[in-house]
C-alpha cells in the first residue's frame with residue numbers, strides 16, 4: 001500500500017477521536033460506543049497504516065540493528081497494547097495517541113515524498129528534452145521515424161525550430177542552435193558543416209543535414225542523465241556519520257525511554273499511564289527521520305541544479321572535498337586557451353620547412369600538429385612522405401625523411417643539435433609573445449622555427465578573478481615552454497606557472513602542491529587523467545560531445561572556465577546545506593528529548609506523544625524545505641543571470 005493511502009486511512013480513522021478530544025472539554029461529547037469504538041479505530045490504524053513500521057523495525061531488529069521505524073513501532077505499540085490492558089482493567093487509556101502519532105508520521109512522509117518528487121524533477125526534465133522523432137534519409141528520401149529507430153550513420157535533416165535528435169556532425173547547411181538545455185550555454189551557437197551538434201538542442205533558423213554519430217544511451221544527454229542519477233543516489237561521507245549515529249542513537253533512546261518510565265513511575269509515583277506517556281513521547285520525538293533526510297535531499301537538489309547549468313557533480317564525496325580546496329591548478333591547452341592553435345610565424349624557408357613539418361605531423365594527434373597541417377593546406381604546400389614515425393610525449397615527433405632523421409618539437413628534442421644565435425633571438429621574441437615555438441630539424445640541423453598561437457578563452461581572465469576573490473591560489477601546469485606559459489598567465493592573471501612538465505609528471509606536481517592544502521585540477525581530460533584523479537577534486541572540461549566521464553569528479557559541459565567558480569560555489573553551498581540540515585535535525589532531537597521526558601514538567605512544559613509526532617513531521621519537512629530552497633538560492637555573481 002502506498003504511503004499516501006496509508007496516510008489517508010490513518011487520518012480518516014483518527015478523525016473521530018480527534019474531534020472527541022477537541023470537543024470533550026466543552027461539551028462532554030463522547031463517541032458512540034466509548035472505548036470500544038476507540039479500540040476498533042486504533043486497531044485498524046495499527047493494522048493497516050502502522051504495519052510497515054513494525055515490519056521494518058522487526059526486520060532490522062533481527063539483523064541486530066535499529067532504525068527510526070524501531071522507535072515509531074515500539075512507541076505506538078506500547079501506547080496501544082498498554083491501553084488495551086488498561087481498558088480491560090478499567091484504568092486510563094490513551095489509544096488515540098498511537099493513532100495520532102502514526103497519522104502525523106505519515107503526514108511528514110507524504111509531504112516529504114511530494115517535495116522529493118519535485119526535487120528529482122531535474123532528471124525527468126532532462127529526459128523529456130529528447131526529440132520524439134526525426135527526418136532521416138532512407139532510400140534517398142527524408143522520412144519521419146521515431147527516435148529509437150535512428151542508427152549511427154543515418155543522415156538527419158533538421159528544419160528551423162526542430163529539435164536535433166541525436167549527437168552528430170553537420171554535413172550540409174548552416175544554422176544557429178540553442179544548446180542551453182544541455183550545456184547551460186545561454187547564447188545560441190552558430191554551426192556549419194563539420195561542426196558537432198548535440199541531441200535535444202533546438203535548431204533556430206537554418207536547415208541542415210547531419211550525420212548521426214551517437215544514438216541511444218551513447219548520446220551526451222543520456223550520459224548526463226546517467227551521471228545525475230548516480231550522483232543523486234550517491235552517499236556523501238558525512239552520511240556515514242548519520243548512519244552510525246542512528247545505529248547508536250536508537251538503542252540509547254530506548255534506554256532513556258525506559259529510564260523515563262521508571263523514574264516517573266517508581267520514584268515520582270505517577271500512574272503507569274502517565275509514566276508511559278512520557279516514555280512514548282521520548283521515543284516519538286527522538287525518531288531520527290529528519291536526520292536521514294538531511295543529506296540525500298540536499299544532494300538531489302544540488303546536483304540537479306548543477307545539471308541545469310551544465311555542471312555535473314558526480315557524487316557526494318566531491319562536495320565534501322571541494323570544501324578544503326586551497327589551490328586550483330589548470331592545464332593550459334584547451335582549458336585556459338581555446339585549444340585551437342594556429343601557426344602565426346615561420347622562421348626560415350617555408351618551402352623547405354613546411355613539407356617536412358607537415359609530413360611528420362600528419363600522423364600526430366597533437367593540437368599543434370593540427371595547426372601545422374591547417375597551415376600547410378592553406379599555403380598549398382604538400383607534405384613530404386615520412387617513415388618510421390614516432391611521437392615522443394611532451395617533446396614532439398620524429399621520423400625518417402628520405403633516409404634522414406627529421407623532427408618537429410621543442411628544445412628537449414634537440415639533444416646535441418645546435419641552433420644559431422639568430423634563431424634563438426627569434427625564438428625568445430616569439431615566446432614572449434605567448435607563441436609556442438617548435439623546431440623543425442632535418443639531418444642533425446635545425447632548418448627553421450614554427451610559431452603557433454593559441455589564444456586564451458575570452459572568459460578565462462574573469463574566471464581567475466572570481467577564484468582569487470574566493471581566496472584561492474591559481475596555478476598553470478603545462479608542457480609548454482616557461483616563457484610562453486608565463487606570458488599567457490599574465491594575460492589571464494594566474495598566480496603561478498609550472499611549465500616544461502612532461503605529461504607523466506603532471507600528477508607528481510599535483511602531489512607536491514598538495515603539501516599546502518587540497519588541490520583542484522582542471523583539465524580537458526585528454527591526457528590529464530592521472531592529474532585529474534590525483535587531485536582532491538578533478539574538474540574535467542567536457543570538450544564537444546565527449547564527456548570525460550571517468551576522470552574527474554566534476555564535469556563542466558560548457559567550455560567556460562567561469563564554471564569552475566560556479567561549480568566550487570555550488571558544491572560548497574550544497575555541502576553547507578547538508579551540514580545545516582544535520583544541525584537542525586539533531587538539535588530538534590537533542591532539545592526535544594528532555595522536554596518529552598518531562599524534565600520541565602515543573603515549568604508546565606511537556607510534550608504529549610501526538611504533539612511529538614507532529615513536531616517530528618515538521619522537522620522532516622523543514623529539512624526537505626531547506627534543501628528545496630537550495631535550488632532557488634543565488635550561487636555566484638555570474639550565475640545570477642541564468
Ligand SMILES: Nc1ncnc2c1ncn2[C@@H]1O[C@H](COP(=O)(O)OP(=O)(O)OP(=O)(O)O)[C@@H](O)[C@H]1O
Pocket residue numbers: 331332333361364365366368369393394395396397408409410436437438477478479480481501502503
Ligand atoms: N606533435 C607535436 N609537434 C610539435 N611539438 C610537439 C608535439 N607534441 C608535443 N610537442 C612539444 O612538446 C610540448 C609539450 O607538449 P604537451 O602535449 O605535453 O603539452 P601542451 O599541449 O603544449 O600543453 P598542455 O600541457 O597545457 O596541454 C609542446 O609545447 C611542444 O613544444
Ligand SMILES: [Cu+]
Pocket residue numbers: 068105287288289290616
Ligand atoms: Cu521520525
